[in-house]
Amino acid sequence: xxxxxPEMLVVTRAVLPSLTIALLGVLLGKIDRRRELNxxxxxxxxxxxxxxxxxxxxxxxxxxxxxEFTLIGGAAxxxxxxxxxxxxYFKRRAGxxxxxxxxxxxxxxxxxxxxxIALLLFxxxxxxxxxxxxxxxxxxxxxxxxxxxxxxxxxxxFFRIPALYATILGVLAATTDSHAPEFxxxxxxxxxxxxxxxxxxxxxxxxxxxxxxxxxxxxxSPIKDDAIGVFLRVVLGPLLAFxxxxxxxxxxxxxxxxxxxxxxxxxxxxxxxxxxxxxxMPGPVMAYLLNVKxxxxxxxxxxxxxxxxxxxxxxxxxxxxxxxxxxxR
Amino acid sequence: xTQTGFFSITSTETLMILxxxxxxVMVVVIGVLLGKWDESRHxxxxxxxxxxxxxxxxxxxxxxxxxFDLNEVLQIAVAVTVMICLSTxxxxxxxxxxxxxxxxxxxTTIFMSSGNILLTLAYVLFGNEGLVKGIYFHLFVLLxxxxxxxxxxxxxxxxxxxxxxxxxxxxxxxxxAASFPLPASENLLELAWLTxxxxxxxxxxxxxxxxxxxxxxxxxxxxxTLRKGLTGGILRIVGGPLLAFxxxxxxxxxxxxxxxxxxxxxxxxxxxxxxxxxxxGAAMPSAHYALRMEAGQGLIASEVESATLLVSVLGGILxxxxxxxxxxxxxx
Numbered sequence: 001x002x003x004x005x006p007e008m009l010v011v012t013r014a015v016l017p018s019l020t021i022a023l024l025g026v027l028l029g030k031i032d033r034r035r036e037l038n039x040x041x042x043x044x045x046x047x048x049x050x051x052x053x054x055x056x057x058x059x060x061x062x063x064x065x066x067x068e069f070t071l072i073g074g075a076a077x078x079x080x081x082x083x084x085x086x087x088x089y090f091k092r093r094a095g096x097x098x099x100x101x102x103x104x105x106x107x108x109x110x111x112x113x114x115x116x117i118a119l120l121l122f123x124x125x126x127x128x129x130x131x132x133x134x135x136x137x138x139x140x141x142x143x144x145x146x147x148x149x150x151x152x153x154x155x156x157x158f159f160r161i162p163a164l165y166a167t168i169l170g171v172l173a174a175t176t177d178s179h180a181p182e183f184x185x186x187x188x189x190x191x192x193x194x195x196x197x198x199x200x201x202x203x204x205x206x207x208x209x210x211x212x213x214x215x216x217x218x219x220x221s222p223i224k225d226d227a228i229g230v231f232l233r234v235v236l237g238p239l240l241a242f243x244x245x246x247x248x249x250x251x252x253x254x255x256x257x258x259x260x261x262x263x264x265x266x267x268x269x270x271x272x273x274x275x276x277x278x279x280x281m282p283g284p285v286m287a288y289l290l291n292v293k294x295x296x297x298x299x300x301x302x303x304x305x306x307x308x309x310x311x312x313x314x315x316x317x318x319x320x321x322x323x324x325x326x327x328x329r
Numbered sequence: 330x331t332q333t334g335f336f337s338i339t340s341t342e343t344l345m346i347l348x349x350x351x352x353x354v355m356v357v358v359i360g361v362l363l364g365k366w367d368e369s370r371h372x373x374x375x376x377x378x379x380x381x382x383x384x385x386x387x388x389x390x391x392x393x394x395x396x397f398d399l400n401e402v403l404q405i406a407v408a409v410t411v412m413i414c415l416s417t418x419x420x421x422x423x424x425x426x427x428x429x430x431x432x433x434x435x436x437t438t439i440f441m442s443s444g445n446i447l448l449t450l451a452y453v454l455f456g457n458e459g460l461v462k463g464i465y466f467h468l469f470v471l472l473x474x475x476x477x478x479x480x481x482x483x484x485x486x487x488x489x490x491x492x493x494x495x496x497x498x499x500x501x502x503x504x505x506a507a508s509f510p511l512p513a514s515e516n517l518l519e520l521a522w523l524t525x526x527x528x529x530x531x532x533x534x535x536x537x538x539x540x541x542x543x544x545x546x547x548x549x550x551x552x553x554t555l556r557k558g559l560t561g562g563i564l565r566i567v568g569g570p571l572l573a574f575x576x577x578x579x580x581x582x583x584x585x586x587x588x589x590x591x592x593x594x595x596x597x598x599x600x601x602x603x604x605x606x607x608x609x610g611a612a613m614p615s616a617h618y619a620l621r622m623e624a625g626q627g628l629i630a631s632e633v634e635s636a637t638l639l640v641s642v643l644g645g646i647l648x649x650x651x652x653x654x655x656x657x658x659x660x661x
Contacts, residue, residue: 012519016523016526017523020524020526025382028382036377041371190347190348191355196352197353197355197449197536201535204386204531205378
């Protein structure tokens with residue numbers, strides 16, 4: 001009997017390699033008992049060099065489709081918009097006054113976990129779509145998210161994100177039809193190769209860093225409210241996304257029919273899968289960091305982010321399984 | 330090479346070399362910039378990540394896909410030993426000792442950076458086959474470094490440190506996996522394949538990190554001291570490949586790396602890759618760990634040694650490119 005069915009193999013294919021790397025990070029954390037590894041250095045390298053290279057190297061290789069960007073960015077916006085009143089309702093029920101409680105429920109960790117899975121499961125096309133979702137998620141996090149915890153927006157932070165400029169450059173490179181001399185194009189090619197080389201490190205470093213952080217989480221002691229918050233994020237999130245995809249299909253924004261060209265259909269299905277996958281992500285570490293910065297309920301945010309990441313080990317494979325059942329067919 | 334015998338910047342071979350080498354240099358430069366910006370000097374974080382996670386993953390993922398060949402290992406081992414022993418003699422004779430002969434401070438002239446740049450270049454230019462040979466080359470350089478190098482600095486070898494190098498164990502594991510494939514069920518093989526995929530992704534991450542780690546401390550070396558390292562640096566990047574060419578010539582003469590094409594074209598290419606790797610390895614700039622070993626002994630790396638490192642790196646941009654062209658012409 002086959003232990004892993006072909007459907008499950010698809011899911012495992014996306015999760016197990018990431019899990020292996022995360023485990024290496026956890027192991028490193030366990031070996032490094034004195035916590036000598038400077039995580040800020042790793043984060044800075046990933047933030048300033050590796051992720052922008054990954055973003056550029058992924059975007060410039062494929063043609064840019066504005067409608068696709070609208071669908072994905074719009075989905076991120078709608079999911080956040082729908083989740084906001086729900087998060088506020090449960091915040092009131094939990095008797096929590098600070099808005100920081102809502103951040104890990106409303107926003108998703110679209111970087112560390114989603115990008116590797118998108119790449120492993122859907123290749124460069126999936127990665128590019130996941131990057132579009134990620135950019136919209138962090139745009140709203142740095143505007144509306146910061147407003148929620150501090151009472152003012154901080155779009156300056158958003159415009160300081162190197163990946164934003166890598167996205168713009170990548171889109172420009174993908175859309176500009178250059179007629180430059182051959183040697184200029186060859187030079188550009190060589191520079192792109194350098195970017196590709198740097199991009200190799202982005203995903204493993206993102207996951208190792210996550211694993212290393214998790215190795216320090218000695219115990220998670222969730223209280224009921226935090227568990228409800230996590231449930232909303234990792235269970236209600238993908239359900240909302242499934243609903244959104246049904247709406248997209250009903251409105252005809254994402255065509256779904258047997259008469260579609262197989263390649264075009266594959267592109268649409270990947271878009272749907274990426275939206276649902278991102279909606280299933282746990283709360284982002286950035287939400288916790290913002291809560292710490294503005295002293296707005298940081299303990300609850302930390303608990304929800306840690307618990308959500310652990311819960312994601314179970315819910316993400318399930319979501320992928322459902323994507324495989326309902327979307328990929 | 331064009332048919333007239335002159336290098337053409339747009340020829341396919343030239344472009345292939347440049348496409349492999351320039352991105353490598355670019356990433357090293359980014360490492361230099363990172364080192365300059367990081368005021369808190371957290372290079373140890375980078376080294377730890379490479380040593381404990383990324384390099385072992387790279388080594389395992391390369392080794393377990395490559396059938397073990399003792400002859401290939403011996404060819405590289407002998408070449409490395411001969412080159413390093415001769416470099417030691419040359420350094421002793423030609424490089425002026427800054428301490429007036431009381432201390433041994435020529436390690437940067439003798440030992441090449443066989444890990445950081447060679448592994449990346451080997452992979453970019455020659456694929457997994459080149460990477461495996463690069464790993465063997467690195468292994469023997471490290472073995473000699475912890476024996477001969479340690480003896481020169483401390484008066485005794487330091488094999489214990491050698492066996493603490495984390496990548497040795499995944500290397501042994503990779504060789505074992507390639508040599509003795511275990512019978513396993515289809516399910517287990519699928520799981521192993523997926524786990525290996527994760528290791529592979531982490532291994533690829535090692536390539537830019539190795540280069541960045543190499544560039545990281547370079548920005549701290551004073552350019553004004555450059556002249557002091559001229560002899561040592563030039564000896565490293567010019568003398569090294571010359572020695573390698575001599576070794577390869579001898580190998581060919583004695584038939585150890587036969588030039589006969591034979592029926593198996595892949596075996597022929599494999600022998601040429603070994604030659605290319607030995608020459609490329611010998612052309613590498615000085616190794617950082619040479620400075621670190623002396624620092625571990627309470628010796629602060631002298632200006633001469635730091636300058637040797639910097640000269641070998643800056644000059645290496647030119648010499649490695651030239652060596653790559655010569656490899657293209659002479660070897661392939």
